[in-house]
Amino acid sequence: MFKNLLLILIAYLIGSFSTSYLIARLSAKIDIREHGSGNPGSANILRTLGKKAAALTFLGDLFKGAIAVYLGNTFGGTTMALLCGIAVVVGHNWPIFLEFKGGKGIATTIGVIISVKPLIALICVSIGVAILFKFRYVSLASIIGITLLPFVIIIYGFEYFLFGLILALLAIYRHRENIKRLLAGNERKIGEKSSVN
Numbered sequence: 117m118f119k120n121l122l123l124i125l126i127a128y129l130i131g132s133f134s135t136s137y138l139i140a141r142l143s144a145k146i147d148i149r150e151h152g153s154g155n156p157g158s159a160n161i162l163r164t165l166g167k168k169a170a171a172l173t174f175l176g177d178l179f180k181g182a183i184a185v186y187l188g189n190t191f192g193g194t195t196m197a198l199l200c201g202i203a204v205v206v207g208h209n210w211p212i213f214l215e216f217k218g219g220k221g222i223a224t225t226i227g228v229i230i231s232v233k234p235l236i237a238l239i240c241v242s243i244g245v246a247i248l249f250k251f252r253y254v255s256l257a258s259i260i261g262i263t264l265l266p267f268v269i270i271i272y273g274f275e276y277f278l279f280g281l282i283l284a285l286l287a288i289y290r291h292r293e294n295i296k297r298l299l300a301g302n303e304r305k306i307g308e309k310s311s312v313n
Contacts, residue, residue, distance in 0.1 A: 117246045118295055123192050127184035127200035127228070131207020131224060135176030136161050138145045139169050149217065153304075157219035162306070176222045180204055181227025189231075198279040201228035205283060206298075209290055220290040222258045225283050229265065251307040255294035262287040 123238040140148035144165055152160040158177065162170035181204050187199030205225050209219040229237040244261025248254060268282035288295075297303035 120196060120275060124199055124203045125190055126187060127203035128207040129212070130180050130184050131204035131209075132211035132213045132218075133180065134211055134218060135175045135180070135210075136219065137214060138223055139173050139176070143169055156214065156217075157224055159306070161306075164300070167174050169250060177208065177219070177223035177229070178227035180208065181224040181229075182231045183230035185228055195275065196216060197232060197277065199231060202279065202282055202286075204228065205286055209286060220258070221283075221287055222262065223264060228283070229269075232270060232279075233272065236265070239268055248306065253303055254297065254306050255291055255303060256298060259288060259291050259295065260284055 134160065136148050140146050140151075140156075141216050142155050144261040146164075148160060150157050150165065150255050152164045154156040154160070158170050161173045181201065184191065184200045184204035185197045189197035192200075205221045205228060207218075208222045208224040209218045226237060226241060229240065240261045243264060244257040248257035251257070259301050265284050269280040270277040294303060
């Protein structure tokens with residue numbers, strides 16, 4: 117029991133390291149939470165600091181998810197891998213190092229799913245990318261891609277369905293303001309830049 121709790125805690129702490137915050141501090145000496153949408157995530161980094169910084173942020177967040185699942189699977193098995201996958205996303209969304217104000221967890225969730233079931237990740241990401249190209253809303257693509265997760269991953273069993281459902285609910289909750297803006301027709305599209313001043 118102690119080992120399992122420790123693994124979950126470690127996964128949460130891994131998630132709590134904000135890639136976007138670190139990249140913004142190192143590359144532009146700014147607090148990304150004070151610019152653009154204020155969200156410490158890849159989309160805000162893209163609008164504020166450009167493609168290179170956004171790519172590094174995305175890969176860093178993805179890697180966090182992958183390493184948490186790897187640790188859970190190596191030291192605790194399949195169930196712990198799933199629990200650590202959830203914990204790392206929770207850490208990203210509510211990081212202890214940033215006063216529990218983090219990102220929206222999509223890149224980290226993708227890293228988790230790739231590590232758990234790569235084929236499912238490919239399906240959900242492909243659909244999300246198609247939505248992004250069609251409508252140019254990162255939030256809409258993220259919401260649709262992650263909402264499909266529990267209904268696709270259920271083929272592996274009820275445990276995986278619950279895992280996917282929790283991740284989907286976390287993503288939807290973190291995107292609640294985006295959903296309001298989408299419904300109101302004033303959500304920002306990809307490519308619209310924000311000033312760092």
